[in-house]
Amino acid sequence: MNACCSSLVIFVSLSLCFSIAQAEPADAARVPHYTTPYVLPSVDQIKKQINRVRTYYESSSTQTIINSSSGEEITDFSEVIHQAEVSEGLSSEWSYTHGVVLSAFDYIDDVIDDERFAKNNTQFYDFVLKRLPYFQQKANQFGPIEKIGVWGRILDFHALDDCGSIGAAMIKTYQKNRKDEYLEIINRTADHISNKQFRLNDGTLARHRPQYQSIWADDIYMSVPFLVNMGALTGETKYYDDAIKQILQMAERLYVPEKELFDHGWSVTSGDYDPRFYWGRANGWVLMSMAELLSIVPEDYPQRDKILHLYRSMVRSLANLQHGSGFWHNLLDRPDTFLETSATAMFTYAIAKGINEGWINHVYGPVALSGWNAINTRILDNGAVDGTVEGTTFAHDNAYYYHRGQSIHAAHGYGPTLYAGVEMIRLLNNDKLDISVAAPNSINSTFHFRLKSEWP
Template sequence: MNIKTLCLTGALLLTGISIYAQKKKEVINDSNTPLHLLQPAYKVPYKELTTTEIKTDIDRILRYLEKNTPTRVVSKKTGKVITDYKNLPADAQLERGAFRLASYEWGVTYSAMMAAAKATGDANYMKYVTDRFNFLAEVAPHFRELQEKSGQVDPQMKQILTPHALDDAGAVCAAMIKAQLQDQSLNLYPLIDNYLDFILNKEYRLADGTFARIRPQYNTLWLDDMFMGVPPVAWYSKLAKDNKPNYLAEATRQIFQFAERMWVPEKKLFRHGWVEGMQDHPAFHWGRANGWALLTMTEVLDVMPENYPQRAKLMELFREHVRGLAACQSGEGLWHQLLDRNDSYLETSATAIYVYCIAHAINQGWLDAMAYGPVAQLGWQAVSTQINAERQVEGTCVGTGMAFDPAFYYYRPVNVYAAHGYGPVIWAGAEMINLLNKQHPKMNDSAIQFYRTEQKTQEPIFSVTDSN
């Protein structure tokens, strides 16, 4: 090695040592850096949120659903579109999209679309609803005539014409009542009355009148049925020309009779199932069923007059349920499939229902925004990450029966075609828009805080000594 090479090597070595020393000197520590201001490695967005961001998310879902829920009658054999409804062939059926037009999941979606239309001022959401309700109202009598002639009818239309479970009737009926109340040009009364007749007069009940099923055990209560049966009865109190029976009283009675058997006070959660005559009742706190219960109370409180005798009791149950649910929210913002079992998977549809109900309760003055606004916003931020590039909602548990063992719930599949996720996500987004328009969330000391008035100052910057 010559002198020139040796000198160059030495210079490089000294430079490296100098750089290393400089880097070592700049190592972040408690003495030179306010560590409490370091950016956490959040798994979902944790930041201030805008109404524009939310609308962009729910608009994407709207576009997807418009393409995947057609409103045409076709021949099952040939696939050709049928436009003459007065002479339906025996193989006439609703054109199949990715989702059914009159499932209970789509009843939730119609209610959500109406809420989104009001929150955003975008008429496309209401158009989605009225296009499909007008279509169903127009074709229903012709399919009924076909059913009476042949004894056979498209299964999707059969669910509308001759419901056999609350799943067939309740959520769609409630949505139709809301639509009829908003738009008197609609003619949904025949469909609404048909649904109400089933709910009030034909649905199976316990001896005390509580909605029940005979599966998987005789005289079983499913928490889901609070939502499947109660909201349409409550909403009908605003549409009915008479009040015999007292629809709101019936709705309230159902809620408290379910709660008497299924509310678990030490957890502030509902069990999913209850069987008459069962000595012990294992409590599996399934996420979406608790969502249906919370949504039921939300819907009934919306209808119930402020001076209604049992309103205070219902409000306290609602608030206790929110307290129990808030305690179960994960650090990612989503709730678990089994709410109190953190090793069960994180689930989207239940989370979206909670976000809607909590945000709506804040907007109505039922809950404190400072306490629960961050819960709703964190939940929405998590839900928004579940809308994929194809505008589908991921992470939604498929339809679920009722069981008394954990494995059943832990291993229920999730699927982008589980229709339960779409309505709740739109509904949650719509109500979050309302929330941001009424409240003033802002980052303060790296945390989301909700304020009643707009905060003009920037997020405070602290010195290294301010490290509480």
């Protein structure tokens, strides 16, 4: 009996030890394994990536006029050729996506004083202005041209997409080179946005697409950056007033306080019961637009505080919705949708910008840091930016948003990535902050951004 009891005690003891051993993992298992590097990048590393993206983007086009039938460059412009087209490529486009890139180039020139970026802008706009009369002559000779290849409706704007974003970048470039020949297109853009673009009865910019009298969150970016930069250029506050009105009146239809996010779109016919889809890039357009407005409109300007409140509330919500990899989802509140690059870059830029400008608290620093580390994994060795959702209409079903394509050819990712990179450089160089770095291979260590002035 005693021997039996002894054996039982030994068995129980061994079982208990085995259970304890199972409950206490080995040290390696206790260290977190991040799917995206959880590191503090250096300024030089980010500059290298920015220049890699710039080089790839610039090399995408020769910026020439070609014969579309033969593919050969046209060098004699004394006679109009019906097959004349602009060479294809991202860096040849007169498009809203190229406008974001050119605005980013302008901003990079301000921050890191690298003349290659500003020169790129002047080179592009000079190319457009030099050859645009040739296409006007072509239209006069062969009949009206609705679109000129990658230059779209540059001769006759029909929509905000045709002129707003790239017009804003043109103002920024003009502010530096003061080439008066830029003013014709700048003023024509101002006239289209202010006087010709369709609006609802209350003055909210709208489209007849996809439904009659529709509002798109995207159109906040297609109008507001131009309007605030036009206000800065001319000194006319009517442009500031219109920009603020667009954000606030679109927010009345699209902003959902419970989510602190913007619905992608709304139409008059569906009204209060319009279905809601919180598309990532649409919210990115909104947040970038608010950052642009807050940067330019004076701090004491009427209703600027309302824009600041919307901006802050969106940042609070987005911090919570960020995936553990640092990305955000294509549909922000649907974690089973794919992780998307352009929205991630837009949010990273706008959050880092807010910290640098003092619009939001510095505790959001790790959110921006994780965002940049995620974006960095999508910059390929040749400088192409991968994982960007293709152009996306204002839709009314989850199946559409869930199954959008992603590509290095979706130009929407390049400008935001450049913006995110340069703003992260500003954040790393922000002398008001102290950054406590997460220790590698530590069981419990994270990043903390602290305001130096708060500490003794």
